[in-house]
Amino acid sequence: xxxxxxxxxxxxxxxxxxxxxxxxxxxxxxxxxxxxxxxxxxxxxxxxxxxxxxxxxxxxxxxxxxxxxxxxxxxxxxxxxxxxxxxxxxxxxxxxxxxxxxxxxxxxxxxxxxxxxxxxxxxxxxxxxxxxxxxxxxxxxxxxxxxxxxxxxxxxxxxxxxxxxxxxxxxxxxxxxxxxxxxxxxxxxxxxxxxxxxxxxxxxxxxxxxxxxxxxxxxxxxxxxxxxxxxxxxxxxxxxxxxxxxxxxxxxxxxxxxxxxxxxxxxxxxxxxxxxxxxxxxx
Amino acid sequence: xxxxxxxxxxxxxxxxxxxxxxxxxxxxxxxxxxxxxxxxxxxxxxxxxxxxxxxxxxxxxxxxxxxxxxxxxxxxxxxxxxxxxxxxxxxxxxxxxxxxxxxxxxxxxxxxxxxxxxxxxxxxxxxxxxxxxxxxxxxxxxxxxxxxxxxxxxxxxxxxxxxxxxxxxxxxxxxxxxxxxxxxxxxxxxxxxxxxxxxxxxxxxxxxxxxxxxxxxxxxxxxxxxxxxxxxxxxxxxxxxxxxxxxxxxxxxxxxxxxxxxxxxxxxxxxxxxxxxxxxxxxxxxxxxxxxxxxxxxxxxxxxxxxxxxxxxxxxxxxxxxxxxxxxxxxxxxxxxxxxxxxxxxxxxxxxxxxxxxxxxxxxxxxxxxxxxxxxxxxxxxxxxxxxxxxxxxxxxxxxxxxxxxxxxxxxxxxxxxxxxxxxxxxxxxxxxxxxxxxxxxxxxxxxxxxxxxxxxxxxxxxxxxxxxxxxxxxxxxxxxxxxxx
Numbered sequence: 067x068x069x070x071x072x073x074x075x076x077x078x079x080x081x082x083x084x085x086x087x088x089x090x091x092x093x094x095x096x097x098x099x100x101x102x103x104x105x106x107x108x109x110x111x112x113x114x115x116x117x118x119x120x121x122x123x124x125x126x127x128x129x130x131x132x133x134x135x136x137x138x139x140x141x142x143x144x145x146x147x148x149x150x151x152x153x154x155x156x157x158x159x160x161x162x163x164x165x166x167x168x169x170x171x172x173x174x175x176x177x178x179x180x181x182x183x184x185x186x187x188x189x190x191x192x193x194x195x196x197x198x199x200x201x202x203x204x205x206x207x208x209x210x211x212x213x214x215x216x217x218x219x220x221x222x223x224x225x226x227x228x229x230x231x232x233x234x235x236x237x238x239x240x241x242x243x244x245x246x247x248x249x250x251x252x253x254x255x256x257x258x259x260x261x262x263x264x265x266x267x268x269x270x271x272x273x274x275x276x277x278x279x280x281x282x283x284x285x286x287x288x289x290x291x292x293x294x295x296x297x298x299x300x301x302x303x304x305x306x307x308x309x310x311x312x313x314x315x316x317x318x319x320x321x322x323x324x325x326x327x328x329x330x331x332x333x334x335x336x337x338x339x340x341x342x343x344x345x346x347x348x349x
Numbered sequence: 350x351x352x353x354x355x356x357x358x359x360x361x362x363x364x365x366x367x368x369x370x371x372x373x374x375x376x377x378x379x380x381x382x383x384x385x386x387x388x389x390x391x392x393x394x395x396x397x398x399x400x401x402x403x404x405x406x407x408x409x410x411x412x413x414x415x416x417x418x419x420x421x422x423x424x425x426x427x428x429x430x431x432x433x434x435x436x437x438x439x440x441x442x443x444x445x446x447x448x449x450x451x452x453x454x455x456x457x458x459x460x461x462x463x464x465x466x467x468x469x470x471x472x473x474x475x476x477x478x479x480x481x482x483x484x485x486x487x488x489x490x491x492x493x494x495x496x497x498x499x500x501x502x503x504x505x506x507x508x509x510x511x512x513x514x515x516x517x518x519x520x521x522x523x524x525x526x527x528x529x530x531x532x533x534x535x536x537x538x539x540x541x542x543x544x545x546x547x548x549x550x551x552x553x554x555x556x557x558x559x560x561x562x563x564x565x566x567x568x569x570x571x572x573x574x575x576x577x578x579x580x581x582x583x584x585x586x587x588x589x590x591x592x593x594x595x596x597x598x599x600x601x602x603x604x605x606x607x608x609x610x611x612x613x614x615x616x617x618x619x620x621x622x623x624x625x626x627x628x629x630x631x632x633x634x635x636x637x638x639x640x641x642x643x644x645x646x647x648x649x650x651x652x653x654x655x656x657x658x659x660x661x662x663x664x665x666x667x668x669x670x671x672x673x674x675x676x677x678x679x680x681x682x683x684x685x686x687x688x689x690x691x692x693x694x695x696x697x698x699x700x701x702x703x704x705x706x707x708x709x710x711x712x713x714x715x716x717x718x719x720x721x722x723x724x725x726x727x728x729x730x731x732x733x734x735x736x737x738x739x740x741x742x743x744x745x746x747x748x749x750x751x752x753x754x755x756x757x758x759x760x761x762x763x764x765x766x767x768x769x770x771x772x773x774x775x776x777x778x779x780x781x782x783x784x785x786x787x788x789x790x791x792x793x794x795x796x797x798x799x800x801x802x803x804x805x806x807x808x809x810x811x812x813x814x815x816x817x818x819x820x821x822x823x824x825x826x827x828x829x830x831x832x833x834x835x
Binding site for chain 2 (some may be wrong): 085112113165229239269275276277278279289290292317340
């Protein structure tokens with residue numbers, strides 16, 4: 067089955083799907099041109115990635131050929147002091163690559179490519195985006211307001227219960243960065259760091275046992291998180307905050323919000339802080 | 350690393366990624382999964398969610414079809430086999446595509462499949478299978494609890510969101526598996542904390558601690574006295590119907606009084622409710638009439654010597670007539686078991702004859718969440734309103750579903766009225782259950798339905814479609830189901 071493109075029932079947003087990739091795309095301005103550019107760019111993107119999949123599932127080394135793959139590698143490389151593969155940035159990189167094609171096609175005041183929650187967005191001068199952050203159960207965690215001058219052009223959320231595996235236990239880590247690929251890998255790294263090592267209440271299993279071709283190999287990924295004391299939650303979050311501060315300090319992310327069992331921590335630019343909000347989604 | 354693939358892992362060829370998928374798990378897309386070595390599709394059900402394609406998936410999953418052929422002239426397309434029909438299933442693009450007022454987009458921790466459903470099991474038995482609120486376990490995992498004791502039956506509540514997703518992953522998986530097997534009418538053995546081990550199977554007798562239950566009580570002990578009093582008068586001086594709920598005593602009971610049965614001086618244990626009706630004569634158990642009694646004389650104190658007489662004839666019988674004993678008082682007014690006259694034997698058999706077979710009933714219960722409703726119409730609440738106004742009839746696999754009052758669309762349906770193997774699951778874990786909304790095209794248009802996706806039935810009735818007889822009385826499309834047709 068090849069790539070599929072269709073307008074959502076509201077006729078305002080484009081849905082592109084191929085294999086595991088689902089993109090929801092919005093654009094204001096030269097929308098038709100942007101949508102057509104997105105559709106064309108999307109047609110081959112999965113095949114391009116698959117062609118270099120073996121390389122992308124290893125720690126950064128050889129530079130790949132594909133443009134989305136290169137975005138993955140560039141975003142991941144600054145983090146490679148610890149184990150990470152370019153796959154940590156795949157969702158963000160695809161969003162970014164498709165958005166780049168849209169922006170190149172014609173003038174847009176605002177546009178976004180949402181790849182399963184990892185979003186690349188474009189803002190013209192004076193434009194803003196208001197974003198909602200949802201937990202795994204759809205419950206509202208808060209809102210983020212991003213303006214043209216804030217520098218953020220990508221947002222991503224990771225958590226142990228999501229589609230990709232995590233080495234940590236965060237319910238959610240949302241990161242704003244200069245690009246979606248950067249946000250994606252930063253969210254992954256911070257999420258991995260939110261942990262209470264050796265805690266008996268946390269279930270872990272080798273990634274390959276769950277997903278035979280996982281890039282994480284035999285590393286133990288979180289499969290369940292039992293009860294934790296308030297202090298343990300705080301301790302786990304502090305580990306994540308330390309990594310988040312390092313990442314933000316090196317300019318690899320602009321702001322991060324970390325969530326675990328009802329507690330939250332904010333790191334980075336105050337202007338990009340998440341505003342907690344209780345009235346967002348219904349179940 | 351791909352060389353490590355073991356036989357229970359399969360390679361998905363649905364897209365270029367060609368994921369290896371371990372048993373019981375989904376591929377990277379969450380759309381395809383490995384179910385016991387078979388690649389299954391987990392796509393949302395389009396006929397119900399968006400009013401589009403109504404063709405059940407037939408790729409290999411339907412081969413266990415039981416072969417029934419319908420002659421019905423008006424096919425009703427059920428959701429069975431249509432793919433993932435679990436009401437709250439939200440495939441990846443749909444969570445993020447939800448338009449929320451005042452917000453441009455939503456970011457989520459990559460999407461999961463959600464499960465808010467369960468089953469209620471009614472077990473026809475007097476036997477005590479466990480205390481209210483006791484956990485019901487499979488493989489050591491709590492999958493639900495004992496609810497109330499109802500008339501002649503015990504109720505279990507199994508599944509629900511807290512067991513499916515609120516506990517450990519194993520708890521969720523075990524719960525989901527047990528729910529699916531129960532809904533597909535398979536046998537599931539459960540162990541109740543401080544209670545019995547019960548084999549549950551829809552439409553079959555429960556097997557309690559290894560013993561198949563035969564009969565459901567004809568009535569409580571008191572009601573049994575009322576029903577059979579006339580047949581006993583003249584042959585017996587006293588009858589005690591042993592029941593953990595209400596034990597009946599003929600000579601004190603209103604029915605006995607009306608038939609001029611004389612006082613016998615019997616002294617019951619337990620707490621007298623009204624004349625001839627006793628609570629708590631023993632403890633709950635798996636013995637006579639749902640008590641822990643194996644020797645019924647243990648619920649009696651000594652007869653009152655001022656009233657009782659030697660030779661007094663007494664029948665003690667359980668609420669199902671399955672256990673009974675006949676006694677006569679000796680010279681010291683102690684009951685002695687003696688051979689029963691034929692007429693007494695016949696009356697015990699009559700009680701048993703009036704009992705219905707004991708069965709387990711399994712009712713699926715689930716809620717159609719906002720996402721499913723949004724799939725049906727652009728204005729989801731209108732679907733709820735339409736259901737409440739009865740303009741839309743809800744069915745599960747064609748079986749009529751009871752829709753709970755209050756908010757949302759919460760339904761219950763008897764799995765015995767659905768086609769066999771109507772249920773599946775996704776590894777999330779969540780149960781995949783069929784649900785259909787039936788309404789007039791004009792009403793569908795009025796509530797903002799996706800008319801552009803509506804297809805004529807003929808368009809989906811291919812040769813490979815599974816056709817089954819209706820499982821119960823009324824066609825979901827019968828006009829009499831709707832206010833406009835009455």
